């Protein structure tokens with residue numbers, strides 16, 4: 143008779159932070175306890191939930207007896223620490239303390255990882271424990287694991303995605319319901335999509351953090367948030383949204399990381415900015431707080447990952463997937479992937495990126511104007527793909543017309559000097575907007 147396999151003792155799980163995501167993590171840990179135990183091979187015992195104020199009113203699923211304001215003491219008595227409090231400190235110190243004490247950690251904190259991930263990865267490597275962070279990029283969508291593990295044998299060339307649910311929700315509401323930016327941001331906050339300070343979303347910092355994390359994984363190098371060229375959506379107007387629609391595009395905040403060369407040096411270029419996406423492109427149909435990430439790899443070809451990018455429940459799903467993974471390692475032995483051993487692909491400057499542009503101008507409505515504008519573009523080596531002329535109907539003015547010029551791919555510096563020169567033409571009343579075009 144084979145001797146019975148001894149049951150593995152419970153694994154102690156601590157949750158740091160009990161906001162939008164933390165509450166849903168506690169709900170899943172509590173309501174799915176039996177299923178999780180069978181998947182892990184050991185019960186997961188929630189030993190505490192660190193909060194700022196234990197007296198605050200909370201969802202009934204959170205057992206008040208588990209609340210503590212002493213996060214430091216809590217991490218000392220856990221095998222798995224789930225960090226969903228956000229911010230750099232004290233999250234960073236608490237995670238390092240947990241790792242040093244031998245706990246594996248799961249975090250949704252992209253801001254921290256994009257700033258100081260390598261410190262956490264090195265500490266975990268030394269301690270022989272895991273750092274998992276699927277929720278930190280594109281919420282519920284499995285994207286960290288596929289890039290970190292499934293594509294580790296391939297050569298990724300480009301990652302292009304909508305990775306911020308709040309801005310996608312806001313732009314969608316501006317386009318479909320005519321909401322203004324502030325109204326739409328308030329809705330995104332109420333739905334639990336926005337960061338504690340929504341500036342992080344609308345100014346593109348959140349997407350830049352995610353872009354840095356994805357680029358580091360995809361290109362086996364180190365990209366921090368400071369390396370990402372970033373532009374948010376706050377300067378976009380209702381007019382930009384309207385004109386995008388009129389010209390066959392949808393405005394999206396995109397995160398792009400791609401291999402390239404600058405001055406003969408191969409590297410990676412990472413940027414976040416609003417862009418016009420053709421309505422026929424799959425990214426144009428990513429609505430509300432949904433996210434989508436395209437990955438292009440030499441052997442795999444094109445891959446697309448799509449799903450809910452923000453919100454308590456979807457994010458908790460990704461967190462729990464990680465909890466199961468790290469807990470299994472503790473039961474069975476071993477650990478998950480470590481950071482790639484070499485981290486040497488340089489980050490190229492933003493100016494190295496070549497994109498198409500749409501330039502909208504108000505110009506004098508008389509013969510020869512288009513020729514003048516075209517000459518300026520040509521003299522800066524920026525080639526025109528299409529031109530459309532429409533009278534300025536919103537502010538009726540018989541003497542002026544609106545020109546919408548789409549260029550072929552051009553380097554940013556060439557476009558910048560072109561726009562400067564166009565602005566100086568007598569026949570140009572104003573440059574209304576300059577937007578990148580991606581995904582065509």
Ligand SMILES: NC(=O)C1=CN([C@@H]2O[C@H](COP(=O)(O)OP(=O)(O)OC[C@H]3O[C@@H](n4cnc5c(N)ncnc54)[C@H](O)[C@@H]3O)[C@@H](O)[C@H]2O)C=CC1
Nearest residue numbers: 159160161162163192193194226227228250251452453457
């Ligand atoms: N809400 C979302 O859709 C997503 C959020 N995330 C990330 O998950 C983390 C949490 O986000 P949310 O739950 O939305 O934020 P939240 O603001 O709703 O919750 C954070 C909670 O942590 C608590 N907290 C902060 N500092 C603390 C401290 N020192 N001690 C104890 N408690 C502390 C806050 O009081 C708050 O209740 C952040 O890193 C965020 O970037 C990631 C993916 C999606």
Ligand SMILES: N[C@@H](CC=O)C(=O)O
Nearest residue numbers: 306307308335336337
């Ligand atoms: N604020 C973020 C939350 C998920 O990461 C977003 O809007 O995407």
Ligand code: NA
Nearest residue numbers: 276279281283
């Ligand atoms: Na994810």
